[in-house]
Amino acid sequence: MERWTGNLAFNASLDQYPGESTAAFIGRVWAAEAHLKVSGKERRGSTIEDSPTSGSGIRAATRLDLGTQENDPRYLITTTALPKEGSHTRHHSEQEGETRRSIDAHAIYVALSELLHARGDMTKVAHWESCDLLDPYECPGSELATLKQYLADALALIISHLKASVASLLAEQGQHEFAANVLSLPTRFPAGHHATAEPTLWPLLPSTGLQEDLVDELIATSKAYEAVGQGKRPIGRLFGNDELLDVMFVSHRAQSAQLALDAFEEERRRLGSAFTFDPIHDRSVCMTTVTEACSLISVWSKGTPLGDAASVAATALRSAFWLWLEDDDRAMALLRIALEQTARIRAWRTKPDASRRLEESPKTTPRDWLEAASLRRLSALNRAVGEFAHVRIGSRWLGARDLIIDLQPRPDGEEAVVQTGRGMALAGVTQLLAREVVLVAETHSTAIAEAFRVALGHDSDSEREIDEWLEYIWSRRNSSLGESTFEGPAVERARGRKSQTSQLLE
Numbered sequence: 001m002e003r004w005t006g007n008l009a010f011n012a013s014l015d016q017y018p019g020e021s022t023a024a025f026i027g028r029v030w031a032a033e034a035h036l037k038v039s040g041k042e043r044r045g046s047t048i049e050d051s052p053t054s055g056s057g058i059r060a061a062t063r064l065d066l067g068t069q070e071n072d073p074r075y076l077i078t079t080t081a082l083p084k085e086g087s088h089t090r091h092h093s094e095q096e097g098e099t100r101r102s103i104d105a106h107a108i109y110v111a112l113s114e115l116l117h118a119r120g121d122m123t124k125v126a127h128w129e130s131c132d133l134l135d136p137y138e139c140p141g142s143e144l145a146t147l148k149q150y151l152a153d154a155l156a157l158i159i160s161h162l163k164a165s166v167a168s169l170l171a172e173q174g175q176h177e178f179a180a181n182v183l184s185l186p187t188r189f190p191a192g193h194h195a196t197a198e199p200t201l202w203p204l205l206p207s208t209g210l211q212e213d214l215v216d217e218l219i220a221t222s223k224a225y226e227a228v229g230q231g232k233r234p235i236g237r238l239f240g241n242d243e244l245l246d247v248m249f250v251s252h253r254a255q256s257a258q259l260a261l262d263a264f265e266e267e268r269r270r271l272g273s274a275f276t277f278d279p280i281h282d283r284s285v286c287m288t289t290v291t292e293a294c295s296l297i298s299v300w301s302k303g304t305p306l307g308d309a310a311s312v313a314a315t316a317l318r319s320a321f322w323l324w325l326e327d328d329d330r331a332m333a334l335l336r337i338a339l340e341q342t343a344r345i346r347a348w349r350t351k352p353d354a355s356r357r358l359e360e361s362p363k364t365t366p367r368d369w370l371e372a373a374s375l376r377r378l379s380a381l382n383r384a385v386g387e388f389a390h391v392r393i394g395s396r397w398l399g400a401r402d403l404i405i406d407l408q409p410r411p412d413g414e415e416a417v418v419q420t421g422r423g424m425a426l427a428g429v430t431q432l433l434a435r436e437v438v439l440v441a442e443t444h445s446t447a448i449a450e451a452f453r454v455a456l457g458h459d460s461d462s463e464r465e466i467d468e469w470l471e472y473i474w475s476r477r478n479s480s481l482g483e484s485t486f487e488g489p490a491v492e493r494a495r496g497r498k499s500q501t502s503q504l505l506e
Contacts, residue, residue: 001109001154003391004161005029010393010490015497023113027106030157103153111150118305118312118341122147127302130295130311156187163187192242200253203322204260205284206277215257221247222254256326263327280325283427286457287321290430293437293452297345300444305359306348310440313341313433324426329388329397332404332422335429336385339378340366342433346373349440375432377474381407381425387481393494399481406479409472428469434458435466 002022009015009029016025115122124140125147132138163182170179200218202209224234225247239247268275294314301307316337323331347355347369354372358364366386370378380403387400405421434456441449453459484491 001026001105001112001158004158005105006391006393006490007165008161010493023106023109026109027104030103030105103157105157108150108154108157111147112154115147115312116337118308118337118344123308123312126315127298127307127311130291130314131299131302152188159187189241189245191245192240194242194246196246196249200250203284204257204325205280206264207281207284209253210257210260215254215261218250218254218257222251225251260326284321287318287430289455290434290437291315291318293441293456294433297437297440301440305355306345306440309341309344309348313338313345316341317430317433320426324422329401329422331426332385332388332400335426336366336382336389338433339382339385339429340369342429342436343369343373343375343378345433345436345440346375349436349443350374375470377470377477380473380476380479381428383481385425393486393490394484395486396481396483397485399483399485403476403479403481407473407476409469428466431458431462431466431469435463 005026009025012029012032014029014032016022020028111120111122114120115126118126121143124143128134128138128140128144163185167179167182170176170182199209199214202214204210227234228239228244228247264277291314294310294317298307298310298314301310316334320331320334320338323334343366344355347358351372358368358372366382367379370376370382384400384403384407387396401421404425405416405418408416408421408424410416435458438449438452438456438458441452
């Protein structure tokens with residue numbers, strides 16, 4: 001949503017007001033009545049009527065002019081915002097069958113943000129996954145249905161604007177009929193009633209998702225998908241929309257599995273006879289033990305902020321590990337969630353009064369929880385993983401990745417190992433959470449706490465290692481994340497406005 005909000009805002013010449021929240025800005029951008037048109041003189045018969053289902057997906061369905069001029073090869077589809085008083089309260093609309101309903105981008109962003117920060121009713125869904133293990137008899141039906149709708153609506157907004165963007169590119173290239181066909185595509189397709197094959201969802205570990213027979217099946221399905229792209233019918237007939245979605249998903253999983261296998265093979269060549277799967281297996285066991293123990297803490301504290309934090313920390317850390325296995329930077333975005341909730345657990349354990357005040361404030365940030373938990377030394381790590389948690393014009397992903405690599409403790413003068421930066425950050429947060437699980441367990445049962453201490457390997461040595469890690473990260477607190485990772489007109493415009501603001505302040 002952030003990525004396409006930025007695109008839409010740039011084309012609509014909308015900027016975030018000083019003091020305006022991100023959620024309010026997103027709501028205002030998507031609610032603005034926009035008109036998509038092609039620059040240049042309209043040619044008779046080339047205008048396409050845009051409807052809520054077949055057009056750009058932007059509210060106030062108007063017209064998309066796909067006119068051409070022989071002497072001007074460029075016909076840009078531009079977006080011009082026409083905000084009116086109270087426009088932030090209007091919703092994007094779409095047509096579903098014969099029922100017209102509204103999509104509120106502001107409400108979507110607020111709800112998803114609350115879940116990611118482990119607040120509100122949506123945390124019941126995280127508790128269901130972390131603690132109830134998706135037991136159908138414990139399913140929070142209302143909250144789950146609402147969350148599904150928010151996610152589907154968020155995707156509908158994105159796909160609508162994506163269609164408009166693709167049509168814009170095609171119109172620039174003079175492919176007006178193709179652009180019209182893109183705009184005529186529906187925003188939603190029926191997904192069918194077949195559940196996703198469970199093995200395709202397993203983590204990419206040698207003992208699970210990378211089993212040889214499973215990978216062979218994934219690759220076979222991937223080849224079928226490639227055949228469809230070549231105009232062939234690998235099963236002797238056309239795939240239905242729902243079937244093609246399943247085949248496409250499995251094809252993506254096959255690519256991820258192949259990349260993982262290639263990475264292991266590269267490590268095998270580098271290490272030779274010393275190569276073994278034992279380290280990745282040990283890390284998986286550690287991760288599973290910590291997150292399951294954390295889920296038990298959540299069960300004991302159900303319905304409290306600490307319980308919410310524990311359930312979200314467990315599911316976020318598990319998800320971060322699974323994405324880390326796929327060499328996916330989004331693992332760091334999930335690690336930011338786990339880090340915040342680990343600090344929140346610690347703050348409630350050590351400073352309940354201060355934690356209560358933070359819970360009551362709508363402006364509380366992850367940094368506030370680190371401060372309350374006496375984990376200020378993690379500020380550099382929080383900045384780095386926090387950068388991956390957003391997609392904005394000024395996002396500094398390359399600088400954040402470099403900082404994560406630099407946060408690995410090492411002797412002076414020794415170069416940091418590029419390949420192990422994210423893994424080290426993941427291991428560090430896992431140890432922090434393990435410590436909190438043990439200490440919270442002590443408030444319930446010393447016997448269980450001792451069992452956790454043994455199972456999680458938490459002893460005086462691990463305490464010393466954590467402290468050394470914190471000190472090293474603190475020594476990098478002034479590290480810069482550098483310039484924006486992205487380039488283009490939107491970035492140049494943002495820099496220009498920043499320069500103008502600085503001059504005015506001077």
